Amino acid sequence: MNSLSRRAFLSAGGAFILGFGLKPNFTKGNTVNNRDNKHNSVPLNAYIEVYDNDLIVLKIPFLECGQGIYTAAAMLLAEELDVRLEQVKVKASLPDIAYIMPQDRTQLTLGSYSTGKAWLPLRDAGASARIMFLESASKLWNLSIESCRTEAGKVYGPQGESLSYGQLVLDAVKIPVPEQTKLKDVSEFKLIGKTQPRLDTMEKINGQAIYGIDIKIPNMKIGLVHASPVMGGKLKNIDDAQTKKVKNVTDVLYLEHSCCVVADHYWAANKGLQFLIGDWDYNDNPQSNNNHINHQLHLAMKQAGETLFKNSNDDMETVFSKAVQRHKGVYQQPLLTHAAMEPLNCTVYVQNDQCEIWTGTQIPLWIRDQIAQLLGLPKEKIIVYNQYVGGSFGRRMEEDYIIEAVQFAKQVNYPLKVIWSREEDFAQDHLRPAYVDYLEAGWDKAGNIIALFHHIVGPDHVDYWEGEEKKSDYSNMVLGLKDASYQFPFYQINYTKCDIPSIVPGWWHGQEATRNLFAFECFIDELAEKQKKDPIVFRNQLLGDNAEAKAVLQSVSQMANWGQKQTKSIAQGVAFIHVFDSYLAVIVEAEITTTDVIRLHRVFAAIDCGFAVNPDQVCTQIESGLIFGLSTALYNEAKLQNGKIVQRNFNQYRVIRMNEAPVIEVKIIQNSSNQGKNQPGGIGELGTIAAAPALANALAAITHKRYRSLPLVSNIKN
Amino acid sequence: MLTLNINHKIIKVDVPEDMPLLWVLRDVLGLMGTKYGCGIGECGACTVHLDGEAVRSCNLPVGLIGERSVITIEGIADDPIAQKILDAWITHQPTQCGYCQPGQIMTAISLLKKNENPSNEEIEREMSGHICRCGTYQRVKEAIKDAAGEVEE
Numbered sequence: 001m002n003s004l005s006r007r008a009f010l011s012a013g014g015a016f017i018l019g020f021g022l023k024p025n026f027t028k029g030n031t032v033n034n035r036d037n038k039h040n041s042v043p044l045n046a047y048i049e050v051y052d053n054d055l056i057v058l059k060i061p062f063l064e065c066g067q068g069i070y071t072a073a074a075m076l077l078a079e080e081l082d083v084r085l086e087q088v089k090v091k092a093s094l095p096d097i098a099y100i101m102p103q104d105r106t107q108l109t110l111g112s113y114s115t116g117k118a119w120l121p122l123r124d125a126g127a128s129a130r131i132m133f134l135e136s137a138s139k140l141w142n143l144s145i146e147s148c149r150t151e152a153g154k155v156y157g158p159q160g161e162s163l164s165y166g167q168l169v170l171d172a173v174k175i176p177v178p179e180q181t182k183l184k185d186v187s188e189f190k191l192i193g194k195t196q197p198r199l200d201t202m203e204k205i206n207g208q209a210i211y212g213i214d215i216k217i218p219n220m221k222i223g224l225v226h227a228s229p230v231m232g233g234k235l236k237n238i239d240d241a242q243t244k245k246v247k248n249v250t251d252v253l254y255l256e257h258s259c260c261v262v263a264d265h266y267w268a269a270n271k272g273l274q275f276l277i278g279d280w281d282y283n284d285n286p287q288s289n290n291n292h293i294n295h296q297l298h299l300a301m302k303q304a305g306e307t308l309f310k311n312s313n314d315d316m317e318t319v320f321s322k323a324v325q326r327h328k329g330v331y332q333q334p335l336l337t338h339a340a341m342e343p344l345n346c347t348v349y350v351q352n353d354q355c356e357i358w359t360g361t362q363i364p365l366w367i368r369d370q371i372a373q374l375l376g377l378p379k380e381k382i383i384v385y386n387q388y389v390g391g392s393f394g395r396r397m398e399e400d401y402i403i404e405a406v407q408f409a410k411q412v413n414y415p416l417k418v419i420w421s422r423e424e425d426f427a428q429d430h431l432r433p434a435y436v437d438y439l440e441a442g443w444d445k446a447g448n449i450i451a452l453f454h455h456i457v458g459p460d461h462v463d464y465w466e467g468e469e470k471k472s473d474y475s476n477m478v479l480g481l482k483d484a485s486y487q488f489p490f491y492q493i494n495y496t497k498c499d500i501p502s503i504v505p506g507w508w509h510g511q512e513a514t515r516n517l518f519a520f521e522c523f524i525d526e527l528a529e530k531q532k533k534d535p536i537v538f539r540n541q542l543l544g545d546n547a548e549a550k551a552v553l554q555s556v557s558q559m560a561n562w563g564q565k566q567t568k569s570i571a572q573g574v575a576f577i578h579v580f581d582s583y584l585a586v587i588v589e590a591e592i593t594t595t596d597v598i599r600l601h602r603v604f605a606a607i608d609c610g611f612a613v614n615p616d617q618v619c620t621q622i623e624s625g626l627i628f629g630l631s632t633a634l635y636n637e638a639k640l641q642n643g644k645i646v647q648r649n650f651n652q653y654r655v656i657r658m659n660e661a662p663v664i665e666v667k668i669i670q671n672s673s674n675q676g677k678n679q680p681g682g683i684g685e686l687g688t689i690a691a692a693p694a695l696a697n698a699l700a701a702i703t704h705k706r707y708r709s710l711p712l713v714s715n716i717k718n
Numbered sequence: 719m720l721t722l723n724i725n726h727k728i729i730k731v732d733v734p735e736d737m738p739l740l741w742v743l744r745d746v747l748g749l750m751g752t753k754y755g756c757g758i759g760e761c762g763a764c765t766v767h768l769d770g771e772a773v774r775s776c777n778l779p780v781g782l783i784g785e786r787s788v789i790t791i792e793g794i795a796d797d798p799i800a801q802k803i804l805d806a807w808i809t810h811q812p813t814q815c816g817y818c819q820p821g822q823i824m825t826a827i828s829l830l831k832k833n834e835n836p837s838n839e840e841i842e843r844e845m846s847g848h849i850c851r852c853g854t855y856q857r858v859k860e861a862i863k864d865a866a867g868e869v870e871e
């Protein structure tokens with residue numbers, strides 16, 4: 001690591017703070033300590049603050065949305081700093097370039113990568129600080145640094161003398177940041193790799209945890225939004241006289257495409273909204289239905305598309321012409337909403353010279369810059385306090401709800417908490433787009449797959465998200481495919497961009513890998529069936545000499561007792577994925593009852609994420625992803641009628657509940673070749689990605705029909 | 719002016735009678751542990767106890783409560799069964815985003831008060847009114863069974 005900078009200062013509260021930050025533009029040991037400049041003398045360039053009461057505050061740029069990053073990050077720091085995990089309090093950093101992870105361009109919580117990105121920087125910061133505490137104590141005692149040691153937040157001398165880090169912090173800040181740090185070997189870990197309870201459990205179960213929707217600011221009012229149900233619709237013929245008469249309603253605010261009824265409490269705002277009279281002018285805005293969209297996607301599939309990936313110089317038709325047999329499949333996947341538990345919300349206080357924002361966001365720095373531009377204020381005058389969120393699944397990657405809240409809040413002189421009702425949260429969602437995937441494979445006499453072609457058809461939400469300035473390079477479109485572990489002598493992936501009018505395409509759980517690998521892993525299963533091979537034996541052949549991948553597949557097959565005699569109505573299906581630098585194999589055991597009900601019996605999962613930092617939390621993340629993915633695969637499709645999202649609440653958008661949840665068993669394979677050497681792979685989204693193909697393959701094993709479209713419940717009932 | 723008994727305290731509130739209890743708790747009394755998830759009694763995030771029974775506060779008009787005792791997640795600290803549940807939650811670590819968990823915990827407490835040794839089916843029947851998008855059902859079920867074992871002893 002060569003990017004450590006340091007800040008030392010006396011905080012306003014009287015606690016002494018030693019701050020470390022990792023800034024790409026700083027070289028290690030480059031100290032910035034400008035006490036005259038107010039901005040530099042507050043902890044804006046720091047991950048760690050050590051207080052004289054031995055509290056360690058770790059500020060990280062990541063959003064805690066359930067994935068357990070606060071705990072994993074605290075473990076990484078505590079391990080090398082040699083403090084007790086309970087001493088560490090993790091907080092969301094403010095939006096500042098100082099807090100970005102070295103490999104990022106901005107503060108970003110995305111793609112199951114947070115633990116991996118923090119793996120070296122946080123350990124390095126901890127190790128550097130530990131040496132500074134050691135050195136400061138040894139100087140005080142006039143001893144050699146070698147004769148002192150650290151343990152649980154204290155430095156000990158040879159005679160048993162000890163000083164806590166809190167006692168040492170004022171001296172430690174005067175020690176130069178070490179040029180080199182030696183990180184612990186895996187065998188020396190006391191915390192990392194050993195299950196630790198989450199640090200946020202107690203506050204989340206006793207009702208004390210503050211989510212964005214729980215923010216309370218003095219003089220704050222509650223605003224309830226209602227926006228055009230069709231994208232781009234404009235308000236017309238408004239009459240808010242009755243609304244304003246509702247007790248406790250204080251204001252009605254308008255934007256071009258939405259309005260916000262403001263009141264002392266949610267209920268009055270809700271009542272006020274019901275009395276609001278007005279229409280939407282949809283002009284010529286597109287008002288699609290699901291059928292239109294699917295029709296457009298299938299038409300676009302006839303185009304050749306742009307080649308995004310090809311592993312051979314050979315011509316596709318020439319290669320395919322050598323095949324003794326060919327097989328093809330067309331897969332269709334629906335629009336999806338996020339339906340996180342916490343409805344969207346954002347609290348904003350716009351004053352003349354600054355704007356404060358309380359919300360949960362995966363992109364705080366981007367938000368700061370956007371809002372600065374919107375309000376014409378300097379960036380440092382936009383303060384984003386990132387909050388816990390009740391689930392994101394990609395929704396908090398978007399900026400729309402924050403921008404809208406600021407546009408309402410700048411019309412008033414009090415803090416405004418803008419809430420989307422559950423119904424608005426559904427209606428204004430940025431949908432996971434619908435897609436069509438075409439796959440074709442050819443094999444030789446021996447059954448070796450000699451060519452595989454995958455044609456992806458649908459929108460690219462990254463293109464939309466990046467805005468006008470930067471167009472996506474479509475690298476996201478091949479997520480999970482390009483990194484698939486199977487060996488094909490000829491493998492080509494094409495993409496035809498087909499926008500869906502009348503929806504806002506958005507980020508979604510597992511990103512493009514969720515869609516890609518449903519089609520891909522179902523198709524691999526079809527190829528095994530065509531060749532009359534066992535699906536796991538067939539996959540093993542495709543894995544060549546990839547021992548790590550094979551170990552994962554073998555492990556899950558043992559867990560599930562794969563190959564046992566199946567009944568007429570119960571069967572197992574498998575999926576194997578390699579994405580976000582992790583391997584996951586899943587076997588779903590499902591039943592189709594005589595009344596065509598799909599029952600989930602058991603799910604087995606084997607995961608190799610390189611190195612499991614907090615093993616039990618790896619298991620919980622896989623369990624969680626699997627339930628999310630199984631819910632989606634079974635039931636979910638956002639229905640679009642004349643451009644409007646039809647479902648508006650959980651009574652219309654079925655998700656798995658406890659009575660339908662399968663028994664899940666997760667096994668972690670600690671990868672022997674990679675253990676602790678490289679950054680850990682992702683875990684948060686993998687279960688979701690593997691769930692749908694494993695379930696669809698299980699159903700196919702029962703009925704001997706192939707399920708090429710989601711949701712599955714529509715297939716079984718048809 | 720309505721008089722309510724919330725977490726063993728008598729409180730007077732000036733709110734319309736049709737206002738759901740959820741919003742009285744959150745926006746008038748500042749008790750934020752009871753969550754808004756759906757507003758139609760589908761998800762269970764807003765669950766509180768009404769005379770010991772788990773009820774949804776999002777569609778319970780506050781004018782119908784009368785003298786009945788309301789207990790929210792903030793009011794369970796002295797309850798020994800609640801303590802067993804919280805301990806089991808720490809052991810089994812179901813909590814992820816955590817948003818639905820206070821509601822699930824309120825139902826779990828009322829379940830164990832009615833039935834100190836519920837079967838799997840009884841736990842499922844009682845808890846299936848809750849939605850958890852993090853899919854923590856398996857660990858919630860294990861935590862309840864574990865807490866029930868403790869209660870029995």
